[in-house]
Amino acid sequence: xxxxxxxxxxxxxxxxxxxxxxxxxxxxxxxxxxxxxxxxxxxxxxxxxxxxxxxxxxxxxxxxxxxxxxxxxxxxxxxxxxxxxxxxxxxxxxxxxxxxxxxxxxxxxxxxxxxxxxxxxxxxxxxxxxxxxxxxxxxxxxxxxxxxxxxxxxxxxxxxxxxxxxxxxxxxxxxxxxxxxxxxxxxxxxxxxxxxxxxxxxxxxxxxxxxxxxxxxxxxxxxxxxxxxxxxxxxxxxxxxxxxxxxxxxxxxxxxxx
Amino acid sequence: xxxxxxxxxxxxxxxxxxxxxxxxxxxxxxxxxxxxxxxxxxxxxxxxxxxxxxxxxxxxxxxxxxxxxxxxxxxxxxxxxxxxxxxxxxxxxxxxxxxxxxxxxxxxxxxxxxxxxxxxxxxxxxxxxxxxxxxxxxxxxxxxxxxxxxxxxxxxxxxxxxxxxxxxxxxxxxxxxxxxxxxxxxxxxxxxxxxxxxxxxxxxxxxxxxxxxxxxxxxxxxxxxxxxxxxxxxxxxxxxxxxxxxxxxxxxxxxxxxxxxxxxxxxxxxxxxxxxxxxxxxxxxxxxxxxxxxxxxxxxxxxxxxxxxxxx
Numbered sequence: 177x178x179x180x181x182x183x184x185x186x187x188x189x190x191x192x193x194x195x196x197x198x199x200x201x202x203x204x205x206x207x208x209x210x211x212x213x214x215x216x217x218x219x220x221x222x223x224x225x226x227x228x229x230x231x232x233x234x235x236x237x238x239x240x241x242x243x244x245x246x247x248x249x250x251x252x253x254x255x256x257x258x259x260x261x262x263x264x265x266x267x268x269x270x271x272x273x274x275x276x277x278x279x280x281x282x283x284x285x286x287x288x289x290x291x292x293x294x295x296x297x298x299x300x301x302x303x304x305x306x307x308x309x310x311x312x313x314x315x316x317x318x319x320x321x322x323x324x325x326x327x328x329x330x331x332x333x334x335x336x337x338x339x340x341x342x343x344x345x346x347x348x349x350x351x352x353x354x355x356x357x358x359x360x361x362x363x364x365x366x367x368x369x370x371x372x373x374x375x376x377x378x379x380x381x382x383x384x385x386x387x388x389x390x391x392x393x394x395x396x397x398x399x400x401x402x403x404x405x406x407x408x409x410x411x412x413x414x415x416x417x418x419x420x421x422x423x424x425x426x427x428x429x430x431x432x433x434x
Numbered sequence: 435x436x437x438x439x440x441x442x443x444x445x446x447x448x449x450x451x452x453x454x455x456x457x458x459x460x461x462x463x464x465x466x467x468x469x470x471x472x473x474x475x476x477x478x479x480x481x482x483x484x485x486x487x488x489x490x491x492x493x494x495x496x497x498x499x500x501x502x503x504x505x506x507x508x509x510x511x512x513x514x515x516x517x518x519x520x521x522x523x524x525x526x527x528x529x530x531x532x533x534x535x536x537x538x539x540x541x542x543x544x545x546x547x548x549x550x551x552x553x554x555x556x557x558x559x560x561x562x563x564x565x566x567x568x569x570x571x572x573x574x575x576x577x578x579x580x581x582x583x584x585x586x587x588x589x590x591x592x593x594x595x596x597x598x599x600x601x602x603x604x605x606x607x608x609x610x611x612x613x614x615x616x617x618x619x620x621x622x623x624x625x626x627x628x629x630x631x632x633x634x635x636x637x638x639x640x641x642x643x644x645x646x647x648x649x650x651x652x653x654x655x656x657x658x659x660x661x662x663x664x665x666x667x668x669x670x671x672x673x674x675x676x677x678x679x680x681x682x683x684x685x686x687x688x689x690x691x692x693x694x695x696x697x698x699x700x701x702x703x704x705x706x707x708x709x710x711x712x713x714x715x716x717x718x719x720x721x722x723x724x725x726x727x728x729x730x731x732x733x734x735x736x737x738x739x740x741x742x743x744x745x746x
Contacts, residue, residue: 254626268617279614280625292606
């Protein structure tokens with residue numbers, strides 16, 4: 177299956193005596209846009225953390241693009257091509273908007289430590305390349321006008337956008353978005369949906385999305401995985417998920433037939 | 435380019451300051467006492483700036499900086515006094531060995547965070563000091579006699595190189611990597627920054643220049659003793675960085691100058707010296723809780739761009 181990008185086999189993690197996530201079998205094909213939903217505390221963010229190396233799964237395996245991810249550090253995972261945003265925005269608050277993106281662009285230019293300290297030509301060409309690329313990313317997100325502003329001074333919606341821009345600058349094949357629409361109003365959410373669709377096409381991305389906004393998830397995802405109490409309880413197209421009794425039960429409680 | 439303009443601005447400024455001070459020394463306007471304060475000031479600036487890269491830039495709270503200064507001081511003193519090497523070679527040797535010590539200490543300790551890192555670095559600095567205390571070859575507790583070889587030129591060139599290297603490092607992809615660790619380590623890691631590598635790099639560069647400062651210090655006072663490099667010295671350096679504003683290079687330079695002057699002036703009142711010194715610190719921290727400069731650089735005050743250290 178050359179089309180397969182990432183696959184997890186019986187992935188799980190245990191914190192002390194608590195099995196936070198177990199037996200997760202997921203796969204994403206190249207170019208797909210997949211949703212990951214579930215009630216609060218279901219283990220969605222924990223799953224993200226395992227995929228990006230923040231947590232090491234205590235059981236099971238993750239294969240990305242033919243390589244095993246188990247045991248890799250987050251920066252190594254990032255270099256392989258998985259980038260993410262965070263549920264509670266984690267920008268570099270005291271850095272300018274431009275520098276935030278430049279940090280993620282870190283591995284784009286290769287000039288060495290010594291060339292930077294001695295200000296050799298490779299430093300200037302490398303930095304110029306990073307600057308240009310970073311501004312290009314900011315333009316896509318309409319953030320180039322704020323480039324010298326400190327990240328913490330941006331309005332909330334813009335901070336969310338900047339986080340996606342930063343994640344993209346790390347040059348991923350797979351983008352993990354952790355509740356990108358959290359706290360946004362309907363108009364902002366609609367804009368965000370368009371933006372996600374746009375970057376997916378533009379950068380040829382595969383996207384895995386955690387979201388509580390069902391309208392957004394059902395609207396743009398091709399397939400959806402549903403987690404509850406650390407286990408996958410369903411997967412399928414939005415239509416299938418909508419009518420899946422287990423999912424309805426997880427979200428609304430058991431059906432009472434009267 | 436904007437940054438190379440700042441670079442040339444800094445160099446020209448450094449030359450002007452050097453020429454003025456050198457002129458004053460040759461003209462006999464600055465006697466040995468003032469020359470000594472100037473050299474002391476240069477040493478403190480180097481120490482402050484070299485700790486700034488660890489605490490201010492990378493956000494790793496190290497309070498064992500005097501240990502690396504001690505390594506630089508003793509190694510360079512051995513090089514000149516025992517091996518008969520010229521001062522410049524001794525300084526480089528002291529700095530390199532100090533950087534190696536930084537590397538050795540940094541690799542295990544930089545896995546720790548916050549308070550734990552502070553305690554660990556403090557411990558290592560004490561180990562280094564006590565090692566010198568117990569080695570007869572370097573004089574043990576009585577100290578080691580060192581010829582006075584340091585001149586104002588050595589000290590000033592040391593400062594210029596220290597500031598240039600650390601400013602260049604900061605304004606590059608490597609420096610941004612370090613700053614991102616300070617801002618949010620988890621996010622930095624997720625964006626492909628090898629956090630352990632950059633912490634160790636910053637720590638090693640910091641130790642290198644602490645070694646330079648130590649070497650220049652050693653050849654300035656006729657004698658070096660292990661007690662000079664105790665944890666109080668580490669705190670002195672820490673104070674420069676915090677008072678100047680965590681993350682501001684020019685801030686730590688200004689704070690080092692300011693506190694050297696305060697300290698030199700207060701030498702006239704030995705009984706109350708530490709009290710007044712502490713009061714000064716408390717007042718500054720009350721009215722400028724983020725330090726003299728906050729995270730800003732002096733460059734942002736003048737748009738035409740001069741680098742920090744313009745008040746050397």
